[in-house]
Amino acid sequence: MNYSSIFFASGFGLNFNLFETNIINLAVVIFGLYKFLPNFLGSMLERRRSVILSDLKDAEERLDTANLALIEAKKELAAAEKKAKQIRTDCKARAEAIRLETEKRTVEEMARIKQGAASDLNAEAARVSSQLRQEAARLAIEKALGALPKKLDQKAQENFVSQSIKNLGDV
Numbered sequence: 001m002n003y004s005s006i007f008f009a010s011g012f013g014l015n016f017n018l019f020e021t022n023i024i025n026l027a028v029v030i031f032g033l034y035k036f037l038p039n040f041l042g043s044m045l046e047r048r049r050s051v052i053l054s055d056l057k058d059a060e061e062r063l064d065t066a067n068l069a070l071i072e073a074k075k076e077l078a079a080a081e082k083k084a085k086q087i088r089t090d091c092k093a094r095a096e097a098i099r100l101e102t103e104k105r106t107v108e109e110m111a112r113i114k115q116g117a118a119s120d121l122n123a124e125a126a127r128v129s130s131q132l133r134q135e136a137a138r139l140a141i142e143k144a145l146g147a148l149p150k151k152l153d154q155k156a157q158e159n160f161v162s163q164s165i166k167n168l169g170d171v
């Protein structure tokens with residue numbers, strides 16, 4: 001019986017033979033990893049650390065730049081809003097001035113039209129009045145001429161004609 005390995009009845013066992021179990025090889029590999037791995041992994045980790053720090057610094061710089069741009073954009077937005085408010089105020093004032101000017105011109109035009117209509121009405125009234133006077137005078141003359149022969153006899157007509165001739169001569 002070999003005492004270098006002890007097996008249990010269930011199939012599990014320990015092997016104490018150094019050459020069969022490669023304990024020496026494992027010890028050499030573990031020592032090599034202990035001796036050389038820290039330098040190799042350390043330099044890799046250090047490079048990775050410096051890259052991460054550089055990326056963080058770049059990110060912080062971009063954040064600062066973005067914050068400055070945001071502050072500037074907020075200032076520009078405030079200025080634009082102020083200018084827009086001023087433009088709205090100016091537009092309202094201009095619209096009010098235009099409205100008042102239009103109302104003034106409308107009132108003036110209405111007064112001019114009313115004056116023209118009154119003038120036209122007065123002129124038409126004067127024309128109609130003149131026509132009526134002329135017509136009334138014509139009718140009165142016709143009536144007088146129609147009534148005159150009945151009222152004047154021959155002698156009165158001769159006296160009237162001679163008196164009229166005499167009056168024309170004095171003139």
